[in-house]
Amino acid sequence: MSTVAECLVAFVFGSVVGLLVQRSRFCNTAALRDAIMFKTYRNTKALLVAMMILTIGFTAFMTVGAGHPLEFDVGLNTFAGLFLFGIGMVLAGACTVSTWVKAGEGNLGAVWALLFTFVGMFLFSLVWGWNYWPPAPSSMTGEPNLPALQLGFANARTLQDKLGIPAIVFGLVQAGVLLAIYRAILRRERAQQAQHERQRAEAVNGQTA
Amino acid sequence: MEFFRKTLDPVLALAAIAVLDIFLFLVVGAWTVGGGETMMTGLIAEVFLGDELMRIPFWNLVFPPQVDYWKIYISLGMFFGAFVGAVLSKEFYWRMPRHASEWLLITIGGLLMGVGIRLAFVCNVSTFFGLSAEMNLGGYLAISGIFAGAWVGSLIYKRILEA
Numbered sequence: 380m381s382t383v384a385e386c387l388v389a390f391v392f393g394s395v396v397g398l399l400v401q402r403s404r405f406c407n408t409a410a411l412r413d414a415i416m417f418k419t420y421r422n423t424k425a426l427l428v429a430m431m432i433l434t435i436g437f438t439a440f441m442t443v444g445a446g447h448p449l450e451f452d453v454g455l456n457t458f459a460g461l462f463l464f465g466i467g468m469v470l471a472g473a474c475t476v477s478t479w480v481k482a483g484e485g486n487l488g489a490v491w492a493l494l495f496t497f498v499g500m501f502l503f504s505l506v507w508g509w510n511y512w513p514p515a516p517s518s519m520t521g522e523p524n525l526p527a528l529q530l531g532f533a534n535a536r537t538l539q540d541k542l543g544i545p546a547i548v549f550g551l552v553q554a555g556v557l558l559a560i561y562r563a564i565l566r567r568e569r570a571q572q573a574q575h576e577r578q579r580a581e582a583v584n585g586q587t588a
Numbered sequence: 589m590e591f592f593r594k595t596l597d598p599v600l601a602l603a604a605i606a607v608l609d610i611f612l613f614l615v616v617g618a619w620t621v622g623g624g625e626t627m628m629t630g631l632i633a634e635v636f637l638g639d640e641l642m643r644i645p646f647w648n649l650v651f652p653p654q655v656d657y658w659k660i661y662i663s664l665g666m667f668f669g670a671f672v673g674a675v676l677s678k679e680f681y682w683r684m685p686r687h688a689s690e691w692l693l694i695t696i697g698g699l700l701m702g703v704g705i706r707l708a709f710v711c712n713v714s715t716f717f718g719l720s721a722e723m724n725l726g727g728y729l730a731i732s733g734i735f736a737g738a739w740v741g742s743l744i745y746k747r748i749l750e751a
Contacts, residue, residue: 380615380616382656382658383656385615385616385658386656386657386658386660386661387661388612388615388616388658389612389616389658389659389660389661389662389665390661390662390664390665390668391665392608392609392611392612392619392662392665393661393662393663393664393665393666393667393668393669394665394666394668394669394672395604395605395608395665395669396605396608396619396662396665396666396669397665397666397667397668397669397670397671397672397673398669398670398672398673399596399601399602399604399605399669400601400605400666400669400670401669401670401673401674401677401679402591402592402595402596402601402673402677403595403596403597403598403600403601403602404595404598405598405601405602407712407713407716408712408738411734411735411738412738412741412742412745415738415739415742416742416745416746421598422598424598424599425598425599425601425602426602426716428599428602428603428606429602429603429605429606429609429716429717430606430716430717430720430721432603432606432607432610433606433609433610433618433717433721434720434721434723436606436607436609436610436613436721437610437613437618437721437722438721438722438723440610440613440614441722445614446613446614447613447614447615447616447617447618448613448617448618448722448724449617449618449620449710449714449718449719449722449724449726451709451726453709453719453724453725453726453729453730454729456707456708456709457708457709457710457726457729457730457733458708458729458730458732458733459707459708459733460703460704460705460706460707460708460709460710460730460733461704461708461710461712461715461729461730461731461732461733461734461737462704462733462734462736462737462740463700463701463703463704463707463737464700464701464704464705464708464711464712464733464734464737465704465733465734465735465736465737465738465739465740465741466697466700466737466738466740466741466744467696467697467698467699467700467701467702467703467704467737467741468697468701468712468734468737468738468741469697469737469738469741469742469744469745470693470694470696470697470700470741470744470745471693471694471696471697471698471700471701472693472694472697473697474701474711474712474713475621475622475625475663475701475705475711475712475713476621476666476712476713478698479621479663479666479667479670480666480667480670481670482667482670483666483667483668483669483670483671483673483674484670484671484674484679484680484681484683485674485680485681485682485683486683486684487682487683487684488683488684488685488690488691488694491691491694491695491698492694492697492698492701493625493698494698495694495695495697495698495699495702496625496698496699496701496702496705497625497628497629497632497702498698498699498702499698499699499700499701499702499703499704499705499706500625500626500629500702500703500705500706501629501633501702502699502702502703503646503702503703503706503707504629504630504633504644504646504647504651504706505644505646507645507646507650507706508644508645508646511645513707513709515649515650516650516709517649530725530729531725532724532725533724533725534722534723534724534725535722535723536722538723546723549723550723553723
């Protein structure tokens with residue numbers, strides 16, 4: 380596929396995503412923050428459903444060697460980077476998706492968050508040249524590199540190659556775990572609903588007594 | 589049109605996005621945002637610094653700026669799609685945080701997101717909709733990191749709300 384076609388496909392995909400996220404008010408930040416702070420799961424359930432579909436879809440195609448999985452070494456930097464990101468997204472009240480979507484709705488705070496995401500990236504690029512950590516993808520080997528605090532590269536396909544078990548099998552196991560979490564959330568929501576109804580009934584009884 | 593009058597169920601929206609993401613995975617790669625944003629940062633910096641930018645090793649070795657990088661167009665598409673959705677549903681209007689403290693939090697939050705993405709090579713989208721779904725070891729590291737970060741961020745946010 381030509382680079383122009385790639386960019387065009389990406390733009391169409393992004394446009395549909397932007398439209399669907401805008402119309403559904405989905406927010407990845409809320410999916411984590413609301414579950415942690417308020418014990419509400421509107422966005423968490425959507426996140427889990429998407430992850431189930433993607434896990435089965437990606438691992439099915441990876442089983443036959445199709446698709447373009449991400450390929451780079453991971454390690455301490457992966458954890459540390461997302462840790463900083465997690466704090467940042469809660470403070471900013473938006474993640475990478477919702478900053479673009481909110482900016483499209485006319486939210487200047489989201490434009491400001493985007494601007495400073497760019498500034499943060501540029502500042503990091505200045506610091507990177509001091510110690511070249513984490514290693515550039517061109518110097519990654521796929522194997523553990525402990526001096527650089529990197530564990531190498533592994534995904535469902537590498538498991539298939541090493542163990543001879545199709546990648547989709549691992550995908551189905553992961554989807555099963557995600558489904559169990561989803562069902563646990565549904566149970567919790569039902570329990571919350573029942574508790575609210577009990578409290579409301581008690582309040583009504585208290586007034587009439 | 590009903591679609592622009594009522595809020596869409598996020599489960600339906602994300603299920604549809606997931607199916608489209610599988611298609612994108614087959615064609616170019618899974619949905620991602622941080623890479624496109626990094627390239628935009630490089631392109632913007634190039635406008636100001638010109639060839640001097642190449643003296644910074646990161647832009648020379650990791651992300652040489654290029655306009656025809658497909659990930660940029662996912663972000664621009666999201667902006668465009670959201671704009672169209674907001675206009676057609678009459679939800680587009682200029683809004684901004686009212687208090688200086690909100691601007692400060694957004695500034696710190698934005699900076700942390702930018703640094704975090706570059707440190708990890710991934711953002712929240714690749715964490716949940718790319719790495720984890722490909723069962724990449726990095727997905728589990730990233731999910732642990734983002735949960736821990738969101739928890740710490742929520743504690744800080746709670747403190748600020750209560751102050």
